[in-house]
Amino acid sequence: MVIDELKAALGEKVTLNATIREHHSKDESFHTPTLPDAVVFATCTQDVATTLKICNAHQTPVVAWGAGTSLEGNSNPIRGGVSLDLSQMDKILRVSGEDLDCTIQPGVRRKQLNEYLSQYGLFFPVDPGADATLGGMASTGASGTTTVKYGAMKQLVMSLTVVTANGEVITTSRRARKTSAGYDLTHLFVGSEGTLGVITELTLRVFGIPEVIAAATMQFASVREAVDGVIEVIQLGIDVARIELVDRDAVVAVNRYSKTELPEKDLLLLEFHGSAESIAIDIAQAREVLGRYGGAGFLQTTDEAERRKLWQARHDAGLACRSHQPGGRIFSTDVCVPISKLSQCIEETQRDLADSKIYGPIVGHVGDGNFHVLLTAAPNDHAALERLEEFHTRLVKRSLSLEGTCTGEHGIGIGKIDYLVSELGREAVGVMALIKKSLDPNGIMNPGKIIDDSFYL
Amino acid sequence: MVIDELKAALGEKVTLNATIREHHSKDESFHTPTLPDAVVFATCTQDVATTLKICNAHQTPVVAWGAGTSLEGNSNPIRGGVSLDLSQMDKILRVSGEDLDCTIQPGVRRKQLNEYLSQYGLFFPVDPGADATLGGMASTGASGTTTVKYGAMKQLVMSLTVVTANGEVITTSRRARKTSAGYDLTHLFVGSEGTLGVITELTLRVFGIPEVIAAATMQFASVREAVDGVIEVIQLGIDVARIELVDRDAVVAVNRYSKTELPEKDLLLLEFHGSAESIAIDIAQAREVLGRYGGAGFLQTTDEAERRKLWQARHDAGLACRSHQPGGRIFSTDVCVPISKLSQCIEETQRDLADSKIYGPIVGHVGDGNFHVLLTAAPNDHAALERLEEFHTRLVKRSLSLEGTCTGEHGIGIGKIDYLVSELGREAVGVMALIKKSLDPNGIMNPGKIIDDSFYL
Helix, strand or coil: CHHHHHHHHHHHHEECCHHHHHHCCCCCECCCCCCCCEEEECCCHHHHHHHHHHHHHHCCCEEEECCCCCCCCCCCCCCCCEEEECCCCCCEEEEECCCCEEEECCCCEHHHHHHHHHCCCEECCCCCCCCCEHHHHHHHCCCCCCHHHHCCHHHHEEEEEEEECCCCEEECCCCCCCCCCCCCHHHHHCCCCCCCEEEEEEEEECEECCCEEEEEEEEECCHHHHHHHHHHHHHCCCCCCEEEEECHHHHHHHHHHHCCCCCCCEEEEEEEEECHHHHHHHHHHHHHHHHHCCCEEEEEECCHHHHHHHCHHHHHHHHHHHCCCCCCEEECCECECCHHHHHHHHHHHHHHHHHCCCCCCEEEEHHHCEEEECEEECCCCHHHHHHHHHHHHHHHHHHHHCCCECECCCCCCCCCHHHHHHHHHHHHHHHHHHHHHHHCCCCCECCCCCCCHHHCC | CHHHHHHHHHHHHEECCHHHHHHCCCCCECCCCCCCCEEEECCCHHHHHHHHHHHHHHCCCEEEECCCCCCCCCCCCCCCCEEEECCCCCCEEEEECCCCEEEECCCCEHHHHHHHHHCCCEECCCCCCCCCEHHHHHHHCCCCCCHHHHCCHHHHEEEEEEEECCCCEEECCCCCCCCCCCCCHHHHHCCCCCCCEEEEEEEEECEECCCEEEEEEEEECCHHHHHHHHHHHHHCCCCCCEEEEECHHHHHHHHHHHCCCCCCCEEEEEEEEECHHHHHHHHHHHHHHHHHCCCEEEEEECCHHHHHHHCHHHHHHHHHHHCCCCCCEEECCECECCHHHHHHHHHHHHHHHHHCCCCCCEEEECCCCEEEECEEECCCCHHHHHHHHHHHHHHHHHHHHCCCECECCCCCCCCCHHHHHHHHHHHHHHHHHHHHHHHCCCCCECCCCCCCHHHCC
16 A cells, blocks of 8 residues: 555656565675565655655655665665665766865765766765765765765765655755754764665765875784874874775785785775875875884885775775685674774784684774774574674674774664664663654654664653 | 752752842843843752753753853843853863863863863864853854864764753763764754753863964955955865954954054965974965965964964954944854855945945954854944844845855854744754754753744644
C-alpha cells in the first residue's frame, strides 16, 4: 500500500527490482546486508518530500542512499522500508570564486566536484579516501587526510537544505561566512546519519588550488617517535596540509602487494600547500623537528607524478592490508584521541593486537589524533568476527579512557550504538533522543542507527 | 515560594538586593531594562543544577548571566524570575600545550584567560572587543576581529558541560580534536543564548602565540575599493589574522575624539601572525594586492606599542562615534553578507544613512563580510529610536536580499526575533521551536529570546 502510493506519486522512480534492492542492502562494511522493500530514485527535493510524506503517514522507514561507501552500516536499511537513492541528484548548482563557496545536490561525488571546481582554480579539500557523495559525507560527518589543515565536513558545510520526516523543506542557514542567527541547525544535521532528515542541497566552503603542492616522507624507528614528532609539528603551528602515519606492518604489506621496496619502518607522509616560498619554510621546519625525533630518509617532491609515487604506501595500504583475506569485508575502527595520548593509544593497541594474534596494520590521520586498525572480516567466520568485536570493544574502551572518542569520522551507524552511551553518558544520549523524537515522532528516519530504541520508550 | 526553596538550598548565594537586581536588569544595549525577582550566584555546576530543578518545578524563568556585555538584550530577564550569575565560576581548570586546548568555567573572562594562557606561550583568539565571559561568548556565538584566521566560537568550542532545564548535567563531546559520535550537541548549545541549557564548563581550542605579530594600515578613496581589495586578499588565501574596515565617518570621529590626525579616508587595518619570514611574504602580497585597489599610505610595525597606536582608530571607533550622544546606549547592527556582496551592502547602507539623516559610521570585520553601523540611542527619545529601528529593518532586509544574515555575531536576543523568521523561514524556526520544546518543555530557559512564543502554541 505504501508502495502503491509511492508509485502513484513518483511513477518509475520507484523500483522493486531485486538486483537494485540487493545493491542497496549494504555498505562497504562487514555488517549484515538487509534488503529494502523498495528503492526510490529521487531527482529533486520535491521527490524527497513526497517520499517522506507518504512514508511518514504509513510509518515506513526511509534510509537515504548516496554511494554506499559508508563503513558502519550507516546506510543499511536494517528495518526494510524505502532506500531513498539520491545519486541522480548530482548537479553542481553554483560556484563562487569570490566567496569561495559552492552549492550542490547531495548525489555529487567528491571526485566529480573537484574535477568541476578545478576549472575555477578551486578545490574542496575533504578527502575520506572513497569517492563518496557529498550528501553522504555530510551525513556521516566525514573527514580524512586534509582535516589537519582545512577541517572536516563539520567545518566546511555552510548551509543545508533538508527535508524533515513530515516532508517539510527547510534551509538551515544563509550564505554569509558566519552567523549567530538562532540554533545551529546546519551542525545538527551534519553527522546525524539521515536520522533527522534528508539532505537535498549543500553549500560548501571551497579553497583556491594551492600554487604549489609538495609531498614528503620520513621513516622512524617507532610509532612513538613518529607521533611525538607530529605533536611538535602541530604545536609549533607548522602549516601541514596532510600528515599521515603508515605503521611498519602496513609498510610490509604494501611492499608485498605493490612490489615496492620501502624501508620496513614506521612511515610518516606529509603534504604542504602554499607558495613556493612559504612551503620551503614549512618543509624545512617540519624536517628539522621530525629529524630530532629520529626521522630519517627524507624525500620530497612537487612533481605531481612523483608525489603520487611518494604517497603510494598510503594509497595502497587499505588494499594491501586486506589482500590476505580475499572476499573479506572491512571491519573498520576509527578511534580518535587528544594528540598527546596518541602514541600511548597506538602502542597499547599494537600490544593488544600481538597478544590477541590479530593481524591489524595501522594507518592514521595523526595530526588529528585519529587512526584506523585495518581489520578484515571473512564474511561467514563468526568466531573470527567475534574476536574482532572484542578487540574493537577494548580499543574503544582504551580511547575513552584517554579522553578520546569511539569514532573520529565514520559515525555511529549500527555497530557503535552502545559505545556512544559509554562515551557521552545516558543523559547526553537522552538529549539526542529527545531531539530525534521531536523531529521524527514516528521514527521513520533511518531507524536503528545512532540511538538505541530503548531511549524513546 | 520559589525564592524560599532556592534560599533553603543555596543560602546566601541567593539575593534579592535591589542594587544587584538592577545590575542584572540590562546588558549594554538600548533594550529596556527589566528586574529579575532574584539573583543566584552559582559557584559550581551543582548550584546551577539545583537552581534549574527548583525553577523548573515552579515554571520560573532562569536567565544565565556572565558579564552583561551582550548587545541584543540576550541576558535581560524580560519575564522576571532568576538571573543566574556565573561570574564567580571563573576557574581555569586545565591547559594543555600539547593538545592546544583548555577547560574553563563559564565565568572566566577573555582577558583573564589570555593572561593566564600567556605563561604557556598560548592564547585564545576570539576577540569581540568587550571583556566578555567565555560562557557568554559561547552562548551568543561570538566572533570578532580574528575570526578571518582562527574562526569564531563555533569553530573553537570543542566541548561543553551543560545543565538542561530539568537539572540534568551533560557533557557534549570528548576532548579529541574531531568526532562523529552522534548529534553535534556542542554546536546546538553554542549560540543558543541560554534558551536550551546553562553552560557550566567549556573546552576550547587555543593557539601558540605567534613568533611575530605585525600590524599594517592603508587608506582608500572609497569603501568599494577597500572591500574589493579585501576580497582579493581573501581569495588568494593571503594569511591575514585581522582585516578591519573603519570608514571615513568613523575616522573623522576618531580624529576629533582622540586628537589624532589620520587622513580622512576609508581605512583598512591589518594584522599578520607568523614567523618573520612568513609574515614578510604575507605583508608584501597584501600590500601589492591592496595597492592595485588604490590603497595608499602604507604603514607597518611589529613593535607592540606602535601596533597599538596603528590600530588606535579601530579601538577608539566605538567610543568616538558615540561621544556625540552622552548617556546614549548602543543600538547595534551586525549584518553579515557573502563577501562578494559586501561593497554593495555597505554602499547602499551609507546612502540610506544619508537619505534618512542618521549619523552612523561603519566599522567592519570585512574579511568575513560582517559590519557594524555604530548607532547610538538616546534612552528616552522614542521618535529617534523608532527611526533607528526602521533603518535597522531596511538594513536587515538589504542583507537578506544579498543572501546575508541579520546577525553575524551578536545573536537574535530580543530585537531580531522577527528577522530570524524572515531569514530562515517559518519551517526552519519551527524546527528550532520543536527542539526548544523538547529540551525545555516548561519554557523556563531565557524565555522570550530567539523564538517567538507563538511557535509553541
